[in-house]
Amino acid sequence: xxxxxxxxxxxxxxxxxxxxxxxxxxxxxxxxxxxxxxxxxxxxxxxxxxxxxxxxxxxxxxxxxxxxxxxxxxxxxxxxxxxxxxxxxxxxxxxxxxxxxxxxxxxxxxxxxxxxxxxxxxxxxxxxxxxxxxxxxxxxxxxxxxxxxxxxxxxxxxxxxxxxxxxxxxxxxxxxxxxxxxxxxxxxxxxxxxxxxxxxxxxxxxxxxxxxxxxxxxxxxxxxxxxxxxxxxxxxxxxxxxxxxxxxxxxxxxxxxxxxxxxxxxxxxxxxxxxxxxxxxxxxxxxxxxxxxxxxxxxxxxxxxxxxxxxxxxxxxxxxxxxxxxxxxxxxxxxxxxxxxxxxxxxxx
Amino acid sequence: xxxxxxxxxxxxxxxxxxxxxxxxxxxxxxxxxxxxxxxxxxxxxxxxxxxxxxxxxxxxxxxxxxxxxxxxxxxxxxxxxxxxxxxxxxxxxxxxxxxxxxxxxxxxxxxxxxxxxxxxxxxxxxxxxxxxxxxxxxxxxxxxxxxxxxxxxxxxxxxxxxxxxxxxxxxxxxxxxxxxxxxxxxxxxxxxxxxxxxxxxxxxxxxxxxxxxxxxxxxxxxxxxxxxxxxxxxxxxxxxxxxxxxxxxxxxxxxxxxxxxxxxxxxxxxxxxxxxxxxxxxxxxxxxxxxxxxxxxxxxxxxxxxxxxxxxxxxxxxxxxxxxxxxxxxxxxxxxxxxxxxxxxxxxxxxxxxxxxxxxxxxxxxxxxxxxxxxxxxxxxxxxxxxxxxxxxxxxxxxxxxxxxxxxxxxxxxxxxxxxxxxxxxxxxxxxxxxxxxxxxxxxxxxxxxxxxxxxxxxxxxxxxxxxxxxxxxxxxxxxxxxxxxxxxxxxxxxxxxxxxxxxxxxxxxxxxxxxxxxxxxxxxxxxxxxxxx
Numbered sequence: 057x058x059x060x061x062x063x064x065x066x067x068x069x070x071x072x073x074x075x076x077x078x079x080x081x082x083x084x085x086x087x088x089x090x091x092x093x094x095x096x097x098x099x100x101x102x103x104x105x106x107x108x109x110x111x112x113x114x115x116x117x118x119x120x121x122x123x124x125x126x127x128x129x130x131x132x133x134x135x136x137x138x139x140x141x142x143x144x145x146x147x148x149x150x151x152x153x154x155x156x157x158x159x160x161x162x163x164x165x166x167x168x169x170x171x172x173x174x175x176x177x178x179x180x181x182x183x184x185x186x187x188x189x190x191x192x193x194x195x196x197x198x199x200x201x202x203x204x205x206x207x208x209x210x211x212x213x214x215x216x217x218x219x220x221x222x223x224x225x226x227x228x229x230x231x232x233x234x235x236x237x238x239x240x241x242x243x244x245x246x247x248x249x250x251x252x253x254x255x256x257x258x259x260x261x262x263x264x265x266x267x268x269x270x271x272x273x274x275x276x277x278x279x280x281x282x283x284x285x286x287x288x289x290x291x292x293x294x295x296x297x298x299x300x301x302x303x304x305x306x307x308x309x310x311x312x313x314x315x316x317x318x319x320x321x322x323x324x325x326x327x328x329x330x331x332x333x334x335x336x337x338x339x340x341x342x343x344x345x346x347x348x349x350x351x352x353x354x355x356x357x358x359x360x361x362x363x364x365x366x367x368x369x370x371x372x373x374x375x376x377x378x379x380x381x382x383x384x385x386x387x388x389x390x391x392x393x394x395x396x397x398x399x400x401x402x403x404x405x
Numbered sequence: 406x407x408x409x410x411x412x413x414x415x416x417x418x419x420x421x422x423x424x425x426x427x428x429x430x431x432x433x434x435x436x437x438x439x440x441x442x443x444x445x446x447x448x449x450x451x452x453x454x455x456x457x458x459x460x461x462x463x464x465x466x467x468x469x470x471x472x473x474x475x476x477x478x479x480x481x482x483x484x485x486x487x488x489x490x491x492x493x494x495x496x497x498x499x500x501x502x503x504x505x506x507x508x509x510x511x512x513x514x515x516x517x518x519x520x521x522x523x524x525x526x527x528x529x530x531x532x533x534x535x536x537x538x539x540x541x542x543x544x545x546x547x548x549x550x551x552x553x554x555x556x557x558x559x560x561x562x563x564x565x566x567x568x569x570x571x572x573x574x575x576x577x578x579x580x581x582x583x584x585x586x587x588x589x590x591x592x593x594x595x596x597x598x599x600x601x602x603x604x605x606x607x608x609x610x611x612x613x614x615x616x617x618x619x620x621x622x623x624x625x626x627x628x629x630x631x632x633x634x635x636x637x638x639x640x641x642x643x644x645x646x647x648x649x650x651x652x653x654x655x656x657x658x659x660x661x662x663x664x665x666x667x668x669x670x671x672x673x674x675x676x677x678x679x680x681x682x683x684x685x686x687x688x689x690x691x692x693x694x695x696x697x698x699x700x701x702x703x704x705x706x707x708x709x710x711x712x713x714x715x716x717x718x719x720x721x722x723x724x725x726x727x728x729x730x731x732x733x734x735x736x737x738x739x740x741x742x743x744x745x746x747x748x749x750x751x752x753x754x755x756x757x758x759x760x761x762x763x764x765x766x767x768x769x770x771x772x773x774x775x776x777x778x779x780x781x782x783x784x785x786x787x788x789x790x791x792x793x794x795x796x797x798x799x800x801x802x803x804x805x806x807x808x809x810x811x812x813x814x815x816x817x818x819x820x821x822x823x824x825x826x827x828x829x830x831x832x833x834x835x836x837x838x839x840x841x842x843x844x845x846x847x848x849x850x851x852x853x854x855x856x857x858x859x860x861x862x863x864x865x866x867x868x869x870x871x872x873x874x875x876x877x878x879x880x881x882x883x884x885x886x887x888x889x890x891x892x893x894x895x896x897x898x899x900x901x902x903x904x905x906x907x908x909x910x911x912x913x914x915x916x917x918x919x920x921x922x923x924x925x926x927x928x929x930x931x932x933x934x935x936x937x938x939x
Contacts, residue, residue: 108520111471112513115504121478122501129493136482136489137861140868143483148879151472155883158468162890205486205863347494348569355498362505370513376524 060352061342064127065329067359069322071123072191075116076225077232077314078370082106082113084233086153086180087226089173092234092252096166097383098245099173103157104386105240108377110157112370114150117187126355130204130345131194131329138198138206139190139213146186153179184229185222192221195271195321197331200338207334215333217270224264228314231260235307238298242382246303253306254298261291261313268317271324280323287316407758409860411869412484415876417832419476421825422880426470428824431545431590432597432658433463434538436650438531445531451642454899458643459601461902464519465890469883471512476876478504484869487755488839488859495561495570496551499577503547510540545593546586553582556835557676558843558852568852581676584669591661592784592827594654595820599787601651602794604895606813608644609803612636618802626801634907635900643899645801652791655820659788662823666781667723674724674732677841679742679766680834682735683773685720686710689734694719698774710770735767742766746842750857759857768836776830783823790816 085106093099106113125132136143156175160168196217199207206212234256237249268284294309325331329345332338346352406414437460444452478500481489489497514537521530560575561568570576612618617629618641628641674681686698693715718728725732749763750756794813797804803813835841842853894901 108516109513110516112509112516114475115508115512118475118478118508119501119504121482122497122504125478125482125489125493126497126501129489129497132482132493132497133486133489133861136479137484137486137864140483140861140864141871143479144872144875147476147479148875150475151879151883154472155468155886158464159886159890162465163893201863203862204490205861207863210865210868347497348564350573351494351498351570354570354573355501358502359505362502366505366509366513370509373513373517376517376521 058343058346060349060356061127061346062327063356064123064346064352065322065326065342067363068120068123068127069318070363071116071120072322073315073318075113075120075187076228076318077311078113078116079110080184080225080229080232080314081236082110082233083180083184083225084229084231085236086176087184087230088233088237089180090177091230092237092249093245096169097386099169100161100386101241101245101381101383102237103160103176104381105237107157109370109373111154112373114154123355123359127347127352128329128340128342128345129347131340134198134200134204134206134340134345135190135194135330138200139193141210142186142189142213142218146183146190149179149182149186151179153183180229181226184226188225189218189222192217192224192267194330195221195267195325196274197333199334200330200332200340201334202338204338204340217267220263220267220270224267227260227262228264231257232307232310232314235294235298235303235310238303239307240380242380243384245383246380250298250301250303254295257291257295257298264314264317265291268320271321275324275328277324280320283316283320283323287313287320290316406866406870408864408866408869409757409759409857411866411873412860413856415484415869415873416480417829418873418877419473419480419880420832421828422884423470423473423477424824424828425821426466426473427545428589428593428596428821429466429600430463430470431538431541431593432595432654433459433466433600434534434541435594436597436601436654437463438534438538441531441534445527451639451646454639454643454903455647457902458899459647461894462600462604462891465887465894467515469887472883473880484861484864484872485839485859486861486863488854491567491854491859492554492840495558495568495576496554498570498573499547499551499554503544503551507540507544507547511537511544514540542590545589546582549585549589550577550579550582553579553585555840556585556831557581558840561852563852580672584665584672588662588665588669591658591665592820592824594658595662595784595787596824598651598653598655598658598791599817599820601647602655602791603651603814603817605644605648605651606794606798606803607810607895608898609641609648609798610805610807610810612641612644613802613805614807617641620800620802624800628801635898635903640899641802645798648798648803649795652795655791656788656795659784659791662784670723671726676844677835678733678844679735679738680768680773680831680841681724682733682738683768683770683834684777684830685732686712686770686774687720687732687734688736690731690737691734692719692721692729692731693717694723695774739766746851746853750855753858755858755862756855757857757860757862762857764855765837768834773830773834776826776833779826780823780830783819783826787816787819787823790819 085102089099089102093102121132121136124135152175156172156179160172160176163169193213193215196215199212201207231253234249234253238246238253241249265284265288268287272281272284290309290312294306294313297303297309298306327342328339329342330340332340437456440452440459441456443449444456481500514533517525517533518530518537521533525533554576557579558568559579560570560572562571563569609618612628613620615631615636617631617636619627619629621627626641626645628638630637670681685695687695688710693712695712696714696716698710698712720732721728721730724730743764743766746766747764749761750759752761754760756762790813797809803810837855837857838853839856839859840852840854842851900907
């Protein structure tokens with residue numbers, strides 16, 4: 057048993073799970089901008105629930121990628137190069153999404169806002185789908201040769217698992233966002249979110265459950281099978297709690313579903329980090345893909361201090377912005393400036 | 406172009422672009438934090454206005470740095486998988502630590518700052534900004550540690566053909582990084598200085614054009630008031646103070662870059678002598694610094710290059726600190742590099758079509774020679790302009806000339822140019838290596854890597870070209886959007902960042918309620934729940 061690579065495998069699983077948990081609801085809120093919100097005020101309600109936190113949530117993705125690079129460079133190199141085009145889509149989606157959050161309110165016209173709303177919704181959708189596909193493929197395998205490079209051209213990564221994983225994260229994010237909105241908003245948005253949550257839960261959790269079960273079929277272990285069972289129970293609990301109006305508990309139970317589902321997937325594939333569909337000999341595992349014990353030891357010390365600190369101050373952020381947002385709180389959009397419009401470059405001084 | 410060339414163009418374009426946003430983020434963040442600290446200490450309205458206005462521009466720019474930064478982190482694995490495999494053990498750690506210890510801090514505390522104007526106590530709110538700024542400094546440190554390891558690998562042993570970290574202290578206190586970090590931070594401050602100077606000049610000029618400010622017989626400013634929100638006497642104070650802060654920051658940072666740059670240069674003459682010889686287009690050993698060289702700088706053949714104007718002794722001073730020691734030129738270094746690292750790339754499939762080709766040890770001298778000079782030239786120009794600006798505005802405002810105003814505004818670009826040129830110089834000057842050999846590393850196997858071996862073998866030229874085109878197009882589009890927004894908010898002046906000034910009478914003790922419409926039935930101000938940044 058290799059202790060440090062195992063610890064780092066767990067750490068990376070934790071980082072990805074943290075990413076899906078946190079950015080899960082803000083990706084979902086992004087998609088709901090188009091699917092759920094009925095007018096500009098509601099869209100601003102949605103945006104302001106995630107406004108202070110989405111950027112911090114996204115850093116979980118950067119940290120997961122960075123930690124993979126540092127702890128398992130061969131995993132990082134093979135996965136990212138094999139999925140070149142899908143990750144390009146994720147990058148462009150994340151770029152537009154980030155910029156859209158910040159720029160949407162900066163010009164007071166409907167067409168400007170509409171354009172950025174699409175950027176937020178589509179960007180969130182594509183990012184969620186791409187990340188889901190990437191994670192699914194790292195658990196089900198890619199056509200990698202002995203050097204860890206993809207064989208078979210730019211689209212050789214495609215398999216139905218990619219679609220399943222993509223849908224899993226998209227659907228989970230939508231549901232998670234509904235739970236989040238029920239918890240973080242008030243008024244009509246809150247009640248609609250809760251009733252959507254209750255109605256859609258069984259459908260929206262299917263792809264993620266399907267992915268978890270597929271992985272169990274491919275490489276299940278007793279404890280991971282048990283985790284899947286408990287996850288299903290957590291999902292049922294989330295549903296009942298939402299029906300009873302306990303929004304906080306419903307959100308927590310759905311979070312437990314994600315954590316358990318994710319644990320069952322990562323746990324099942326362990327110690328393989330990226331299977332090769334060409335030959336099991338070419339599988340990347342925690343032993344043949346990892347960095348040296350020295351590097352992993354150093355990173356362990358830093359992460360042992362750093363990660364709890366991150367969790368602490370991010371939790372504090374959620375505490376600071378714990379109040380519910382409602383349509384009644386949204387002020388008019390500001391317009392400014394005609395009085396001081398400048399003509400510096402167009403007329404003579 | 407083959408895959409390698411496309412991947413290099415992509416890395417170059419995305420990095421230079423990313424590094425337009427980053428120095429402004431670092432420099433302006435620091436300046437805004439100082440402004441808010443002044444407001445916190447003195448309670449003066451003009452410091453609040455400065456914080457809000459420059460803070461708004463800071464945020465418009467910050468998000469672009471965030472968005473383009475993700476590309477940087479993914480790109481190593483996507484386009485440079487062989488590089489990632491080779492260096493991951495030592496290079497991945499600073500990247501992971503950057504995310505864990507810097508990005509989290511930056512993004513979380515900036516979120517608190519943007520939205521927390523009402524939720525947090527003023528002192529804590531201010532602390533959040535400072536923490537975010539310190540996070541950005543840490544981020545700069547970690548990424549430069551990573552880059553410096555490519556320039557000057559230390560703290561590793563070769564095990565099974567890969568460098569494995571054995572001494573983290575050596576990696577994180579690499580002398581290359583210790584001089585590059587302050588140099589880069591000073592460069593970032595220069596960008597912020599120029600930015601403040603240019604924009605503040607524009608506003609002072611506009612106040613004169615609109616007849617709000619006038620000058621008396623002695624040339625001293627007489628600040629006035631216009632009956633328009635935000636264009637009062639305090640507005641004048643905001644701009645003249647911003648201008649002076651900008652000018653002082655620009656001058657200090659230029660002195661700082663010169664000082665640290667000198668240290669860095671002396672180190673580079675030891676660590677990467679070919680880069681520095683190429684920076685000089687110095688073919689033969691000598692002591693003279695070339696002021697102007699002509700000829701075919703792009704050729705690997707030095708015979709075409711003629712130094713038209715040369716100052717004897719200066720090159721020796723830059724490299725060694727005296728005026729007589731001969732500095733090795735390209736020709737004598739070439740023999741040495743060939744002897745140490747071979748004349749041809751090995752016949753290894755990792756080099757693709759380039760296997761067995763002759764190695765070009767001389768970087769593209771057009772780029773290194775002019776990159777080096779543009780870096781120094783733009784930096785110096787900005788510092789000189791800042792000095793002149795301080796003198797010209799000593800009586801409290803700027804001249805009425807629109808042309809001087811335009812010059813000041815376009816001058817904002819000079820420090821950006823200096824930063825870009827410096828990075829292009831140092832990265833192109835490292836070629837043909839992606840990890841340059843460390844000349845002190847005798848004893849261990851030579852730790853170095855040719856760029857030709859670094860690109861992803863499984864990724865096709867078509868994929869790379871697709872991403873190059875897509876990213877370049879997206880970046881160009883977003884640059885237009887960012888600049889348009891910046892211009893809009895700059896022209897809008899203080900009210901663009903403080904709409905409350907336009908919607909309600911100014912009350913120094915309390916911010917006005919935006920829009921004036923409280924939540925129905927609550928009786929509370931509308932922004933009680935959130936500051937509504939979105």
